Amino acid sequence: MLFVHILSTIMLLIGSFFFLVGTIGLIRMPDVYSKMHATTKCDTLGAGFIMAGLMLLTGFSGVTIKLLLIIVFIWLTNPTAAHIIAKANYRKK
Template identity: 45%
Template sequence: MNLLFEIFVSLLIWAGAFFLFVGSLGLIRLPDIFTRMHATSKCDTLGSGLVLFAVILTIGYFAQITKLIFIIGFIWSINPVIAHLIAKIEYMRDTPLTPGSFIMNCYSSDRSCVVDTVKEGSDNVDA
């Protein structure tokens, strides 16, 4: 039973490390701010959650477990909010997009959503 528990905890740590690595790789490899922000926020939330959950399973003290649960809750609640805020600010600043990206403009005054695709050579292309 102890061996299965250790294997499960190590799988959680390796899975968390994998997601953190993929998020870092996405930050380096993806073309514009929106895709980079998406990759890092999603992978960071999942990866750190898995690693902290593995730590919770290995610690036997209630006070430390409570603190780690609060940290996980804080990460899971704040990362998506901050990612959305960054995306909205960059959208309002007309940050250049890569060709083939699409824009869903739902911030217009009449509240209608308009979908438009970024074309090659347009003003809104990342140089």
């Protein structure tokens, strides 16, 4: 029980770290496209780690399936949203 808690805490910390890096990248990068690189990649990975950590905590139940579905939808919609923002900026000129 304790081991699972430690493991899930580590995963939650790693996830938060990637969210932090994504936000720093959003501020530091020079233009729109580079900013999109930072946010899409780090947020996707951060959300994945946080959901995986929570899945360890819940064990096997209905909530686990819902958390898995959240990851699936984030990983489907995140690149699509990034693509739309980049495309809007590309076609602006």
